[in-house]
Amino acid sequence: MKLLNMRTESFLKCVLAEVSFVGDRVEICGKNEQGKSSFAKSIWALFGGKDAIPRMPVTDGAEES
Numbered sequence: 001m002k003l004l005n006m007r008t009e010s011f012l013k014c015v016l017a018e019v020s021f022v023g024d025r026v027e028i029c030g031k032n033e034q035g036k037s038s039f040a041k042s043i044w045a046l047f048g049g050k051d052a053i054p055r056m057p058v059t060d061g062a063e064e065s
Contacts, residue, residue, distance in 0.1 A: 012038035
């Protein structure tokens with residue numbers, strides 16, 4: 001299985017991220033507190049099963065993630 005595209009919205013501190021995984025490497029970069037780790041955790045939650053999903057995954061103020 002290969003992940004080609006991913007969209008994460010309202011997951012922890014990640015408001016919105018859309019990434020196309022093209023090539024051998026993808027860099028996720030940005031300033032502090034912009035949701036990079038939250039985006040990485042959303043990938044883990046996608047593949048890691050129920051135990052990988054944080055207890056409160058939805059961003060504060062959002063209704064769903």
